[in-house]
Amino acid sequence: MKRRAGATFSLSPRNGAAMLDALIIGAGPAGLTAALYLARYRRTVRVIHDGRSRLLWVPRSRNVPGFPDGIVGRDLVAKMSEHAELYGAEIEEGRVVGLAELGERGGFAARLTSGELVEARGVILATGVDTARARLDAGDHDSAVQAGTLRYCPICDGYEHRREKVAVLGSDKHGAAEAMFLRQYTSDVTLIPKAYVDLSDAQRAELADSDVKILEGQLTRLEARGEAVFVSLSGETSARRFDVIYPAFGSTPRSELAAMLGPVTDRNGCLPTSAYLDGLTPGVYAAGDVIEGLDQISVAIGHGAMAATRLHNWLRETDGHVMDARR
Ligand SMILES: Cc1cc2nc3c(=O)[nH]c(=O)nc-3n(C[C@H](O)[C@H](O)[C@H](O)COP(=O)(O)OP(=O)(O)OC[C@H]3O[C@@H](n4cnc5c(N)ncnc54)[C@H](O)[C@@H]3O)c2cc1C
Structure with a gap:
Protein backbone atom coordinates (compact mmCIF):
# COMPACT_ATOMS: atom_id res chain seq x y z
CA MET A 1 0.00 0.00 0.00
CA THR A 131 -25.77 5.48 2.06
CA ALA A 132 -27.16 7.36 -0.93
CA ARG A 133 -30.80 7.88 0.05
CA ALA A 134 -33.83 7.85 -2.19
CA ARG A 135 -35.68 11.14 -2.44
CA LEU A 136 -39.40 10.69 -1.85
CA ASP A 137 -41.92 13.02 -3.48
CA ALA A 138 -44.50 12.19 -0.82
CA GLY A 139 -44.32 10.33 2.48
CA ASP A 140 -41.53 10.43 5.02
CA HIS A 141 -38.25 8.67 4.22
CA ASP A 142 -37.40 7.54 7.75
CA SER A 143 -40.95 6.35 8.48
CA ALA A 144 -40.88 4.27 5.28
CA VAL A 145 -37.54 2.72 6.37
CA GLN A 146 -39.05 1.90 9.76
CA ALA A 147 -42.15 0.44 8.08
CA GLY A 148 -39.92 -1.79 5.93
CA THR A 149 -41.33 -0.49 2.65
CA LEU A 150 -38.08 1.33 1.80
CA ARG A 151 -35.05 -0.93 2.15
CA TYR A 152 -31.35 -0.53 1.47
CA CYS A 153 -29.81 -3.93 2.08
CA PRO A 154 -31.11 -7.02 0.25
CA ILE A 155 -28.60 -9.25 2.10
CA CYS A 156 -30.05 -8.03 5.41
CA ASP A 157 -33.76 -8.18 4.74
CA GLY A 158 -34.51 -9.74 1.33
CA TYR A 159 -35.74 -12.77 3.27
CA GLU A 160 -38.55 -10.67 4.81
CA HIS A 161 -40.05 -10.10 1.34
CA ARG A 162 -40.57 -13.65 0.16
CA ARG A 163 -43.32 -13.83 -2.45
CA GLU A 164 -43.90 -10.06 -2.33
CA LYS A 165 -43.93 -7.49 -5.11
CA VAL A 166 -40.43 -6.01 -5.02
CA ALA A 167 -38.88 -3.13 -6.98
CA VAL A 168 -35.25 -2.10 -7.31
CA LEU A 169 -34.59 1.52 -8.18
CA GLY A 170 -31.45 2.02 -10.26
CA SER A 171 -30.96 0.95 -13.80
CA ASP A 172 -27.25 0.23 -14.05
CA LYS A 173 -25.25 -2.95 -13.37
CA HIS A 174 -25.51 -2.38 -9.63
CA GLY A 175 -29.31 -2.21 -9.72
CA ALA A 176 -29.45 -5.25 -12.01
CA ALA A 177 -27.27 -7.28 -9.62
CA GLU A 178 -29.54 -6.38 -6.67
CA ALA A 179 -32.62 -7.31 -8.67
CA MET A 180 -31.10 -10.71 -9.57
CA PHE A 181 -30.14 -11.25 -5.92
CA LEU A 182 -33.70 -10.52 -4.75
CA ARG A 183 -35.11 -12.89 -7.34
CA GLN A 184 -34.26 -15.84 -5.06
CA TYR A 185 -36.92 -14.58 -2.61
CA THR A 186 -39.76 -13.72 -4.95
CA SER A 187 -40.78 -14.22 -8.56
CA ASP A 188 -42.03 -10.62 -8.78
CA VAL A 189 -39.00 -8.35 -9.12
CA THR A 190 -38.98 -5.17 -11.22
CA LEU A 191 -35.99 -2.99 -12.07
CA ILE A 192 -36.95 0.68 -12.35
CA PRO A 193 -34.70 3.29 -13.93
CA LYS A 194 -34.21 6.65 -12.29
CA ALA A 195 -33.71 8.28 -15.66
CA TYR A 196 -32.90 5.64 -18.30
CA VAL A 197 -31.78 2.01 -18.46
CA ASP A 198 -28.01 1.72 -18.69
CA LEU A 199 -27.55 -1.98 -19.48
CA SER A 200 -25.99 -3.92 -22.32
CA ASP A 201 -28.07 -6.34 -24.42
CA ALA A 202 -26.36 -9.24 -22.66
CA GLN A 203 -27.29 -7.87 -19.25
CA ARG A 204 -30.86 -7.32 -20.35
CA ALA A 205 -31.00 -10.90 -21.64
CA GLU A 206 -29.71 -12.20 -18.33
CA LEU A 207 -32.41 -10.31 -16.46
CA ALA A 208 -35.06 -11.58 -18.87
CA ASP A 209 -33.83 -15.18 -18.34
CA SER A 210 -34.30 -14.66 -14.61
CA ASP A 211 -37.77 -13.19 -15.11
CA VAL A 212 -36.76 -9.78 -13.77
CA LYS A 213 -38.93 -7.12 -15.39
CA ILE A 214 -37.41 -3.83 -16.56
CA LEU A 215 -39.50 -0.67 -16.79
CA GLU A 216 -38.31 1.65 -19.52
CA GLY A 217 -40.05 4.94 -18.61
CA GLN A 218 -38.54 7.74 -16.58
CA LEU A 219 -39.35 7.93 -12.87
CA THR A 220 -41.54 10.97 -12.20
CA ARG A 221 -42.82 10.36 -8.66
CA LEU A 222 -41.94 8.15 -5.72
CA GLU A 223 -44.37 7.97 -2.84
CA ALA A 224 -44.39 5.95 0.39
CA ARG A 225 -47.91 5.43 1.68
CA GLY A 226 -48.89 3.02 4.47
CA GLU A 227 -47.64 -0.47 3.71
CA ALA A 228 -46.61 0.16 0.13
CA VAL A 229 -44.57 2.32 -2.19
CA PHE A 230 -46.02 3.88 -5.34
CA VAL A 231 -43.98 4.62 -8.43
CA SER A 232 -45.10 6.86 -11.30
CA LEU A 233 -43.38 6.74 -14.66
CA SER A 234 -43.45 9.15 -17.59
CA GLY A 235 -46.18 8.26 -20.06
CA GLU A 236 -48.21 6.23 -17.54
CA THR A 237 -51.53 7.43 -16.13
CA SER A 238 -51.59 5.54 -12.84
CA ALA A 239 -48.91 4.81 -10.25
CA ARG A 240 -47.58 1.27 -9.83
CA ARG A 241 -47.78 -0.26 -6.35
CA PHE A 242 -44.95 -2.27 -4.78
CA ASP A 243 -44.71 -3.89 -1.33
CA VAL A 244 -41.13 -2.73 -1.01
CA ILE A 245 -38.57 -0.75 -2.95
CA TYR A 246 -34.79 -1.07 -2.78
CA PRO A 247 -32.91 2.01 -4.02
CA ALA A 248 -29.59 0.73 -5.38
CA PHE A 249 -27.64 3.97 -5.45
CA GLY A 250 -24.59 2.67 -3.54
C1 LIG B 1 -31.65 0.31 6.45
C2 LIG B 1 -30.50 -0.59 6.81
C3 LIG B 1 -30.77 -1.86 7.30
C4 LIG B 1 -29.71 -2.69 7.65
N1 LIG B 1 -30.01 -3.93 8.16
C5 LIG B 1 -29.01 -4.75 8.54
C6 LIG B 1 -29.29 -6.05 9.06
O1 LIG B 1 -30.44 -6.45 9.22
N2 LIG B 1 -28.22 -6.85 9.35
C7 LIG B 1 -26.93 -6.45 9.18
O2 LIG B 1 -26.02 -7.23 9.48
N3 LIG B 1 -26.64 -5.22 8.70
C8 LIG B 1 -27.65 -4.36 8.39
N4 LIG B 1 -27.35 -3.12 7.88
C9 LIG B 1 -25.93 -2.73 7.74
C10 LIG B 1 -25.38 -2.32 9.12
O3 LIG B 1 -26.16 -1.28 9.65
C11 LIG B 1 -23.92 -1.87 8.96
O4 LIG B 1 -23.19 -2.90 8.33
C12 LIG B 1 -23.29 -1.56 10.31
O5 LIG B 1 -23.98 -0.55 10.98
C13 LIG B 1 -21.83 -1.14 10.09
O6 LIG B 1 -21.25 -0.84 11.31
P1 LIG B 1 -20.03 0.19 11.41
O7 LIG B 1 -19.73 0.26 12.87
O8 LIG B 1 -18.97 -0.18 10.46
O9 LIG B 1 -20.61 1.58 10.87
P2 LIG B 1 -21.85 2.43 11.40
O10 LIG B 1 -22.78 1.62 12.25
O11 LIG B 1 -22.45 3.12 10.22
O12 LIG B 1 -21.16 3.52 12.36
C14 LIG B 1 -20.29 4.50 11.85
C15 LIG B 1 -20.00 5.45 13.00
O13 LIG B 1 -18.98 6.39 12.63
C16 LIG B 1 -19.38 7.69 13.05
N5 LIG B 1 -18.57 8.65 12.28
C17 LIG B 1 -18.18 8.60 10.98
N6 LIG B 1 -17.38 9.64 10.67
C18 LIG B 1 -17.25 10.37 11.82
C19 LIG B 1 -16.56 11.55 12.15
N7 LIG B 1 -15.82 12.21 11.25
N8 LIG B 1 -16.65 12.02 13.42
C20 LIG B 1 -17.38 11.37 14.35
N9 LIG B 1 -18.06 10.23 14.09
C21 LIG B 1 -18.00 9.75 12.83
C22 LIG B 1 -20.88 7.70 12.88
O14 LIG B 1 -21.53 8.70 13.64
C23 LIG B 1 -21.21 6.29 13.42
O15 LIG B 1 -21.28 6.33 14.84
C24 LIG B 1 -28.37 -2.26 7.51
C25 LIG B 1 -28.10 -0.98 7.00
C26 LIG B 1 -29.15 -0.14 6.66
C27 LIG B 1 -28.85 1.24 6.14
Whole structure:
Protein backbone atom coordinates (compact mmCIF):
# COMPACT_ATOMS: atom_id res chain seq x y z
CA MET A 1 0.00 0.00 0.00
CA LYS A 2 1.36 3.43 -0.93
CA ARG A 3 1.66 6.03 1.80
CA ARG A 4 2.17 9.76 1.68
CA ALA A 5 3.22 12.06 4.47
CA GLY A 6 0.34 12.85 6.81
CA ALA A 7 -0.64 16.16 8.38
CA THR A 8 0.58 17.24 11.83
CA PHE A 9 -1.03 19.56 14.41
CA SER A 10 1.02 21.96 16.47
CA LEU A 11 -1.71 22.64 19.07
CA SER A 12 -1.96 20.93 22.48
CA PRO A 13 -5.13 19.40 23.87
CA ARG A 14 -7.28 21.62 26.07
CA ASN A 15 -7.04 21.44 29.85
CA GLY A 16 -3.83 19.44 29.70
CA ALA A 17 -5.90 16.25 29.20
CA ALA A 18 -3.85 13.05 29.47
CA MET A 19 -3.15 11.06 26.35
CA LEU A 20 -5.60 8.19 25.91
CA ASP A 21 -4.48 4.69 25.01
CA ALA A 22 -7.10 4.54 22.30
CA LEU A 23 -9.42 6.89 20.46
CA ILE A 24 -12.19 5.19 18.55
CA ILE A 25 -14.03 7.23 15.95
CA GLY A 26 -17.49 5.81 15.38
CA ALA A 27 -20.12 4.23 17.62
CA GLY A 28 -21.65 1.60 15.39
CA PRO A 29 -21.12 -2.14 15.96
CA ALA A 30 -17.45 -1.91 14.88
CA GLY A 31 -16.48 0.99 17.15
CA LEU A 32 -18.52 -0.20 20.12
CA THR A 33 -17.07 -3.73 19.95
CA ALA A 34 -13.54 -2.29 19.76
CA ALA A 35 -14.34 -0.10 22.79
CA LEU A 36 -15.58 -3.08 24.80
CA TYR A 37 -12.49 -5.14 24.02
CA LEU A 38 -10.03 -2.33 24.71
CA ALA A 39 -11.77 -1.39 27.96
CA ARG A 40 -11.54 -5.02 29.05
CA TYR A 41 -7.84 -4.96 28.13
CA ARG A 42 -7.76 -2.17 30.74
CA ARG A 43 -6.97 0.55 28.23
CA THR A 44 -8.21 4.13 28.52
CA VAL A 45 -10.68 4.44 25.68
CA ARG A 46 -12.81 7.25 24.32
CA VAL A 47 -15.36 6.79 21.56
CA ILE A 48 -16.39 9.86 19.60
CA HIS A 49 -19.26 9.66 17.13
CA ASP A 50 -21.50 12.05 15.22
CA GLY A 51 -24.71 10.08 15.77
CA ARG A 52 -24.89 8.65 12.26
CA SER A 53 -24.44 4.91 12.71
CA ARG A 54 -26.35 3.10 9.99
CA LEU A 55 -27.43 0.67 12.68
CA LEU A 56 -29.73 3.43 13.97
CA TRP A 57 -31.73 3.09 10.73
CA VAL A 58 -32.34 -0.65 11.10
CA PRO A 59 -36.02 -1.22 11.96
CA ARG A 60 -35.39 -4.78 13.17
CA SER A 61 -32.46 -6.90 12.13
CA ARG A 62 -33.13 -10.60 11.87
CA ASN A 63 -29.68 -11.84 10.93
CA VAL A 64 -27.68 -10.93 14.03
CA PRO A 65 -26.75 -14.26 15.63
CA GLY A 66 -28.27 -14.75 19.08
CA PHE A 67 -31.41 -12.68 18.40
CA PRO A 68 -33.89 -15.15 16.86
CA ASP A 69 -36.76 -12.66 17.29
CA GLY A 70 -34.68 -9.92 15.72
CA ILE A 71 -33.36 -6.77 17.34
CA VAL A 72 -34.15 -3.11 16.69
CA GLY A 73 -30.97 -1.33 15.52
CA ARG A 74 -31.32 1.53 18.00
CA ASP A 75 -31.69 -0.97 20.87
CA LEU A 76 -28.56 -2.82 19.77
CA VAL A 77 -26.58 0.44 19.74
CA ALA A 78 -27.88 1.22 23.25
CA LYS A 79 -26.99 -2.26 24.56
CA MET A 80 -23.53 -2.24 22.97
CA SER A 81 -22.84 1.25 24.34
CA GLU A 82 -23.95 0.22 27.83
CA HIS A 83 -21.76 -2.89 27.63
CA ALA A 84 -18.62 -0.93 26.69
CA GLU A 85 -19.32 1.76 29.30
CA LEU A 86 -19.67 -0.90 31.99
CA TYR A 87 -15.92 -1.53 31.64
CA GLY A 88 -14.96 2.13 31.56
CA ALA A 89 -15.12 3.20 27.91
CA GLU A 90 -16.22 6.83 27.50
CA ILE A 91 -18.66 7.47 24.68
CA GLU A 92 -19.59 10.94 23.55
CA GLU A 93 -21.12 12.74 20.62
CA GLY A 94 -18.92 15.00 18.48
CA ARG A 95 -17.61 15.21 14.97
CA VAL A 96 -13.95 14.61 14.22
CA VAL A 97 -12.76 16.87 11.41
CA GLY A 98 -9.00 16.43 11.61
CA LEU A 99 -6.59 13.63 12.41
CA ALA A 100 -2.81 13.91 12.48
CA GLU A 101 0.31 12.21 13.82
CA LEU A 102 2.01 13.98 16.71
CA GLY A 103 5.49 13.49 15.29
CA GLU A 104 8.40 13.03 17.74
CA ARG A 105 6.13 12.64 20.78
CA GLY A 106 4.32 9.70 19.22
CA GLY A 107 0.57 9.25 19.12
CA PHE A 108 -2.19 11.06 17.28
CA ALA A 109 -4.38 14.12 17.69
CA ALA A 110 -7.97 14.37 16.58
CA ARG A 111 -9.65 17.72 16.17
CA LEU A 112 -13.39 18.06 16.83
CA THR A 113 -15.77 20.64 15.37
CA SER A 114 -15.95 22.14 18.89
CA GLY A 115 -12.23 22.92 18.54
CA GLU A 116 -11.25 20.36 21.17
CA LEU A 117 -8.14 18.27 20.49
CA VAL A 118 -8.08 14.67 21.69
CA GLU A 119 -4.74 12.89 21.91
CA ALA A 120 -4.34 9.13 21.86
CA ARG A 121 -1.54 6.63 21.40
CA GLY A 122 -3.63 4.62 18.97
CA VAL A 123 -6.72 5.15 16.84
CA ILE A 124 -9.44 2.92 15.44
CA LEU A 125 -11.43 4.32 12.54
CA ALA A 126 -14.90 2.76 12.61
CA THR A 127 -16.52 5.47 10.57
CA GLY A 128 -18.82 3.44 8.32
CA VAL A 129 -20.29 4.59 5.01
CA ASP A 130 -22.85 7.13 3.84
CA THR A 131 -25.77 5.48 2.06
CA ALA A 132 -27.16 7.36 -0.93
CA ARG A 133 -30.80 7.88 0.05
CA ALA A 134 -33.83 7.85 -2.19
CA ARG A 135 -35.68 11.14 -2.44
CA LEU A 136 -39.40 10.69 -1.85
CA ASP A 137 -41.92 13.02 -3.48
CA ALA A 138 -44.50 12.19 -0.82
CA GLY A 139 -44.32 10.33 2.48
CA ASP A 140 -41.53 10.43 5.02
CA HIS A 141 -38.25 8.67 4.22
CA ASP A 142 -37.40 7.54 7.75
CA SER A 143 -40.95 6.35 8.48
CA ALA A 144 -40.88 4.27 5.28
CA VAL A 145 -37.54 2.72 6.37
CA GLN A 146 -39.05 1.90 9.76
CA ALA A 147 -42.15 0.44 8.08
CA GLY A 148 -39.92 -1.79 5.93
CA THR A 149 -41.33 -0.49 2.65
CA LEU A 150 -38.08 1.33 1.80
CA ARG A 151 -35.05 -0.93 2.15
CA TYR A 152 -31.35 -0.53 1.47
CA CYS A 153 -29.81 -3.93 2.08
CA PRO A 154 -31.11 -7.02 0.25
CA ILE A 155 -28.60 -9.25 2.10
CA CYS A 156 -30.05 -8.03 5.41
CA ASP A 157 -33.76 -8.18 4.74
CA GLY A 158 -34.51 -9.74 1.33
CA TYR A 159 -35.74 -12.77 3.27
CA GLU A 160 -38.55 -10.67 4.81
CA HIS A 161 -40.05 -10.10 1.34
CA ARG A 162 -40.57 -13.65 0.16
CA ARG A 163 -43.32 -13.83 -2.45
CA GLU A 164 -43.90 -10.06 -2.33
CA LYS A 165 -43.93 -7.49 -5.11
CA VAL A 166 -40.43 -6.01 -5.02
CA ALA A 167 -38.88 -3.13 -6.98
CA VAL A 168 -35.25 -2.10 -7.31
CA LEU A 169 -34.59 1.52 -8.18
CA GLY A 170 -31.45 2.02 -10.26
CA SER A 171 -30.96 0.95 -13.80
CA ASP A 172 -27.25 0.23 -14.05
CA LYS A 173 -25.25 -2.95 -13.37
CA HIS A 174 -25.51 -2.38 -9.63
CA GLY A 175 -29.31 -2.21 -9.72
CA ALA A 176 -29.45 -5.25 -12.01
CA ALA A 177 -27.27 -7.28 -9.62
CA GLU A 178 -29.54 -6.38 -6.67
CA ALA A 179 -32.62 -7.31 -8.67
CA MET A 180 -31.10 -10.71 -9.57
CA PHE A 181 -30.14 -11.25 -5.92
CA LEU A 182 -33.70 -10.52 -4.75
CA ARG A 183 -35.11 -12.89 -7.34
CA GLN A 184 -34.26 -15.84 -5.06
CA TYR A 185 -36.92 -14.58 -2.61
CA THR A 186 -39.76 -13.72 -4.95
CA SER A 187 -40.78 -14.22 -8.56
CA ASP A 188 -42.03 -10.62 -8.78
CA VAL A 189 -39.00 -8.35 -9.12
CA THR A 190 -38.98 -5.17 -11.22
CA LEU A 191 -35.99 -2.99 -12.07
CA ILE A 192 -36.95 0.68 -12.35
CA PRO A 193 -34.70 3.29 -13.93
CA LYS A 194 -34.21 6.65 -12.29
CA ALA A 195 -33.71 8.28 -15.66
CA TYR A 196 -32.90 5.64 -18.30
CA VAL A 197 -31.78 2.01 -18.46
CA ASP A 198 -28.01 1.72 -18.69
CA LEU A 199 -27.55 -1.98 -19.48
CA SER A 200 -25.99 -3.92 -22.32
CA ASP A 201 -28.07 -6.34 -24.42
CA ALA A 202 -26.36 -9.24 -22.66
CA GLN A 203 -27.29 -7.87 -19.25
CA ARG A 204 -30.86 -7.32 -20.35
CA ALA A 205 -31.00 -10.90 -21.64
CA GLU A 206 -29.71 -12.20 -18.33
CA LEU A 207 -32.41 -10.31 -16.46
CA ALA A 208 -35.06 -11.58 -18.87
CA ASP A 209 -33.83 -15.18 -18.34
CA SER A 210 -34.30 -14.66 -14.61
CA ASP A 211 -37.77 -13.19 -15.11
CA VAL A 212 -36.76 -9.78 -13.77
CA LYS A 213 -38.93 -7.12 -15.39
CA ILE A 214 -37.41 -3.83 -16.56
CA LEU A 215 -39.50 -0.67 -16.79
CA GLU A 216 -38.31 1.65 -19.52
CA GLY A 217 -40.05 4.94 -18.61
CA GLN A 218 -38.54 7.74 -16.58
CA LEU A 219 -39.35 7.93 -12.87
CA THR A 220 -41.54 10.97 -12.20
CA ARG A 221 -42.82 10.36 -8.66
CA LEU A 222 -41.94 8.15 -5.72
CA GLU A 223 -44.37 7.97 -2.84
CA ALA A 224 -44.39 5.95 0.39
CA ARG A 225 -47.91 5.43 1.68
CA GLY A 226 -48.89 3.02 4.47
CA GLU A 227 -47.64 -0.47 3.71
CA ALA A 228 -46.61 0.16 0.13
CA VAL A 229 -44.57 2.32 -2.19
CA PHE A 230 -46.02 3.88 -5.34
CA VAL A 231 -43.98 4.62 -8.43
CA SER A 232 -45.10 6.86 -11.30
CA LEU A 233 -43.38 6.74 -14.66
CA SER A 234 -43.45 9.15 -17.59
CA GLY A 235 -46.18 8.26 -20.06
CA GLU A 236 -48.21 6.23 -17.54
CA THR A 237 -51.53 7.43 -16.13
CA SER A 238 -51.59 5.54 -12.84
CA ALA A 239 -48.91 4.81 -10.25
CA ARG A 240 -47.58 1.27 -9.83
CA ARG A 241 -47.78 -0.26 -6.35
CA PHE A 242 -44.95 -2.27 -4.78
CA ASP A 243 -44.71 -3.89 -1.33
CA VAL A 244 -41.13 -2.73 -1.01
CA ILE A 245 -38.57 -0.75 -2.95
CA TYR A 246 -34.79 -1.07 -2.78
CA PRO A 247 -32.91 2.01 -4.02
CA ALA A 248 -29.59 0.73 -5.38
CA PHE A 249 -27.64 3.97 -5.45
CA GLY A 250 -24.59 2.67 -3.54
CA SER A 251 -22.74 4.25 -0.65
CA THR A 252 -19.63 6.31 0.02
CA PRO A 253 -17.08 5.20 2.62
CA ARG A 254 -16.44 7.80 5.33
CA SER A 255 -12.68 7.43 4.88
CA GLU A 256 -11.67 11.09 4.83
CA LEU A 257 -9.89 10.87 8.21
CA ALA A 258 -7.79 7.93 7.02
CA ALA A 259 -6.82 9.94 3.97
CA MET A 260 -5.49 12.70 6.27
CA LEU A 261 -2.95 10.24 7.67
CA GLY A 262 -1.70 9.33 4.27
CA PRO A 263 -2.81 5.74 3.55
CA VAL A 264 -4.30 5.41 0.13
CA THR A 265 -7.88 4.23 -0.22
CA ASP A 266 -9.05 2.27 -3.25
CA ARG A 267 -10.78 4.05 -6.14
CA ASN A 268 -14.13 3.74 -4.35
CA GLY A 269 -12.70 5.38 -1.24
CA CYS A 270 -12.72 2.07 0.69
CA LEU A 271 -9.94 1.11 3.06
CA PRO A 272 -8.14 -2.18 2.35
CA THR A 273 -9.40 -5.39 3.95
CA SER A 274 -6.11 -5.71 5.82
CA ALA A 275 -6.86 -2.50 7.78
CA TYR A 276 -8.38 -4.28 10.79
CA LEU A 277 -5.42 -6.69 10.99
CA ASP A 278 -2.29 -4.93 9.82
CA GLY A 279 -3.44 -1.35 10.34
CA LEU A 280 -3.12 1.63 8.03
CA THR A 281 -0.04 3.08 9.66
CA PRO A 282 1.54 1.99 12.99
CA GLY A 283 -1.05 2.54 15.72
CA VAL A 284 -4.02 3.16 13.41
CA TYR A 285 -6.52 0.44 12.54
CA ALA A 286 -9.91 0.47 10.85
CA ALA A 287 -13.01 -1.68 11.25
CA GLY A 288 -16.50 -2.19 9.85
CA ASP A 289 -18.21 -0.90 6.72
CA VAL A 290 -15.45 1.64 5.98
CA ILE A 291 -13.33 -1.35 4.98
CA GLU A 292 -13.93 -3.01 1.63
CA GLY A 293 -16.15 -6.06 2.17
CA LEU A 294 -19.55 -7.27 3.30
CA ASP A 295 -21.34 -4.38 5.05
CA GLN A 296 -22.94 -6.30 7.89
CA ILE A 297 -23.32 -6.00 11.65
CA SER A 298 -21.60 -9.34 12.37
CA VAL A 299 -18.67 -8.45 10.14
CA ALA A 300 -18.30 -5.06 11.84
CA ILE A 301 -18.32 -6.78 15.25
CA GLY A 302 -15.58 -9.19 14.11
CA HIS A 303 -13.46 -6.37 12.69
CA GLY A 304 -13.90 -4.38 15.91
CA ALA A 305 -12.67 -7.26 18.06
CA MET A 306 -9.66 -7.87 15.81
CA ALA A 307 -8.67 -4.22 15.46
CA ALA A 308 -8.89 -3.71 19.24
CA THR A 309 -6.73 -6.75 19.93
CA ARG A 310 -4.16 -5.76 17.32
CA LEU A 311 -3.99 -2.23 18.74
CA HIS A 312 -3.67 -3.55 22.31
CA ASN A 313 -0.82 -5.86 21.29
CA TRP A 314 0.88 -3.05 19.36
CA LEU A 315 0.75 -0.88 22.50
CA ARG A 316 2.15 -3.77 24.57
CA GLU A 317 4.98 -4.21 22.08
CA THR A 318 5.70 -0.49 22.07
CA ASP A 319 5.93 -0.62 25.88
CA GLY A 320 8.12 -3.75 25.80
CA HIS A 321 5.39 -5.78 27.54
CA VAL A 322 5.67 -8.83 25.33
CA MET A 323 7.87 -11.86 25.68
CA ASP A 324 11.02 -11.70 23.56
CA ALA A 325 10.84 -14.84 21.41
CA ARG A 326 14.63 -14.80 20.92
CA ARG A 327 15.34 -15.50 24.60
C1 LIG B 1 -31.65 0.31 6.45
C2 LIG B 1 -30.50 -0.59 6.81
C3 LIG B 1 -30.77 -1.86 7.30
C4 LIG B 1 -29.71 -2.69 7.65
N1 LIG B 1 -30.01 -3.93 8.16
C5 LIG B 1 -29.01 -4.75 8.54
C6 LIG B 1 -29.29 -6.05 9.06
O1 LIG B 1 -30.44 -6.45 9.22
N2 LIG B 1 -28.22 -6.85 9.35
C7 LIG B 1 -26.93 -6.45 9.18
O2 LIG B 1 -26.02 -7.23 9.48
N3 LIG B 1 -26.64 -5.22 8.70
C8 LIG B 1 -27.65 -4.36 8.39
N4 LIG B 1 -27.35 -3.12 7.88
C9 LIG B 1 -25.93 -2.73 7.74
C10 LIG B 1 -25.38 -2.32 9.12
O3 LIG B 1 -26.16 -1.28 9.65
C11 LIG B 1 -23.92 -1.87 8.96
O4 LIG B 1 -23.19 -2.90 8.33
C12 LIG B 1 -23.29 -1.56 10.31
O5 LIG B 1 -23.98 -0.55 10.98
C13 LIG B 1 -21.83 -1.14 10.09
O6 LIG B 1 -21.25 -0.84 11.31
P1 LIG B 1 -20.03 0.19 11.41
O7 LIG B 1 -19.73 0.26 12.87
O8 LIG B 1 -18.97 -0.18 10.46
O9 LIG B 1 -20.61 1.58 10.87
P2 LIG B 1 -21.85 2.43 11.40
O10 LIG B 1 -22.78 1.62 12.25
O11 LIG B 1 -22.45 3.12 10.22
O12 LIG B 1 -21.16 3.52 12.36
C14 LIG B 1 -20.29 4.50 11.85
C15 LIG B 1 -20.00 5.45 13.00
O13 LIG B 1 -18.98 6.39 12.63
C16 LIG B 1 -19.38 7.69 13.05
N5 LIG B 1 -18.57 8.65 12.28
C17 LIG B 1 -18.18 8.60 10.98
N6 LIG B 1 -17.38 9.64 10.67
C18 LIG B 1 -17.25 10.37 11.82
C19 LIG B 1 -16.56 11.55 12.15
N7 LIG B 1 -15.82 12.21 11.25
N8 LIG B 1 -16.65 12.02 13.42
C20 LIG B 1 -17.38 11.37 14.35
N9 LIG B 1 -18.06 10.23 14.09
C21 LIG B 1 -18.00 9.75 12.83
C22 LIG B 1 -20.88 7.70 12.88
O14 LIG B 1 -21.53 8.70 13.64
C23 LIG B 1 -21.21 6.29 13.42
O15 LIG B 1 -21.28 6.33 14.84
C24 LIG B 1 -28.37 -2.26 7.51
C25 LIG B 1 -28.10 -0.98 7.00
C26 LIG B 1 -29.15 -0.14 6.66
C27 LIG B 1 -28.85 1.24 6.14
